[in-house]
Amino acid sequence: MRRQITGFSNPTVKYLRSLREKKHRKVAGQFIAEGLRLLTDARESGHLPEILVMAQGREAHPLLDSLEAEVVAAGGEVIETSADILSKITGKDNPQAVAGVFAEFDTGLHAIDRSTAKIWLVAQALRDPGNLGTMLRTGDAVGAGGLILIDDCADPFSAEAVRASMGAVFTQQIGQARWDEFLPWLRGGAGQLVAASLRDAVDYRRAPYAAPCFLLIGNESRGLPEAYETECDLCVTMPMKGRADSLNAAVAGAVLAYEALAHLDD
Amino acid sequence: MRRQITGFSNPTVKYLRSLREKKHRKVAGQFIAEGLRLLTDARESGHLPEILVMAQGREAHPLLDSLEAEVVAAGGEVIETSADILSKITGKDNPQAVAGVFAEFDTGLHAIDRSTAKIWLVAQALRDPGNLGTMLRTGDAVGAGGLILIDDCADPFSAEAVRASMGAVFTQQIGQARWDEFLPWLRGGAGQLVAASLRDAVDYRRAPYAAPCFLLIGNESRGLPEAYETECDLCVTMPMKGRADSLNAAVAGAVLAYEALAHLDD
8 A cells, every 4th residue: 555645744754864864774774776777676686675655746667566566565665755755855856756765785794605706896995985886886797796895985875876886786795894804704715805006016907816806996095005905815906107196996996897807707 | 466355255256156057167268176186287287277266274385385376477366265265166065275267178179189199088978077087087097198078978177077087187188079070070080989889799808999099988878879889990898797788987988998008008
């Protein structure tokens, strides 16, 4: 059954709006993803929203009908509201006609099975949620297993990260850990740790990548701490022909990931 | 001589704020870049600001002193104002302590000398200013000559594009043209046009890149029009191992540009 909500001051609307802030997401353990395409990707990856929010006046769509039926069958809630209120909830001027509220995933390292993929992306102190989402999207493209976030990173469940991931937030495994938790975990099994370095390092085209290969990208302004690079099995670097001394973090991750893919996929 | 401005309603403050909007930038032919690092990059690339705006209470810096002297010597204007007003001008909560107002560059194709570089980036209908700035930054890194913007793209002189370019807006040549203007220009000289395609195409690792190589990236949601791809000398594609059917546009451009660099730089 659909519940109609018409007032901006409705407590459910207030709750949903609160999910735009990280602290409220952490308390609630829920996050929002917008748009039928994202919700369809989510479902096909085994994730159903706990709450489905639809705007009145939306165009009918068979995928949306079946999604609604599945949410109801799973005991979830379906809310119909005005486009204005949905816009208030998502914080976008031109919101999608539908949004879903999902339970946040378990991001403990224990949930990661490294044997499932040849490539894993690892980002340290990545602060930009758009970069984070883009790395998830790249991870999906290269067949990576997921993205492990080290130290204080942007929140992978923020609206901007979810949006930039283009659905990959649902297909890529996400890990979160401090470095001194990550390193023992990594060394507790097979795995090559490769740093994208701004220092003197091996040419990234000629490096001996080995699976499972963990590609480590540092913070947007500072790069990786030198002490972290020291712990890596391999430090690689990309040519920098111009004035700048670094690439955008998501770009560096992608160039490196595609290079590793070419080596490991043969 | 420094001019002091203390009031939010000062006409110069209003003018500088207006440069955040594209229509005002186009009328004025000026844009804003923030931060000492960017201004230093600009100067070293031969670009002095016409107006230098500095916040009171900033830390003294020898680079800023010499920049100020050069601006004055060149007949430019130096304005000192409060951090609050500077924040109002740049639209950032934590603005840099200094900003410069620059004359927009000539972006006509006639200003481009294709013989100066092996790689040129070309973007079609690129709508995200962050992607645009990131492509400029990548262009700098691979030693590209510049970025040519086809059809309706984001404004390369917007604050977000300038910021994401990390100074490359001053080092990369920027062109702007409609497709039916670009194609005759391209064919009027040497140049291989390579499309990053979402369709069946040559594996990007095995493509016969040739300099000067123009790497064409399509719109964020739609990719390139098929009619444009037909005009290209080569259509290349990158592996997509996951659920998604495309990469972020700036990421696709970077992966392709680094691949072309490896082929052409030998």
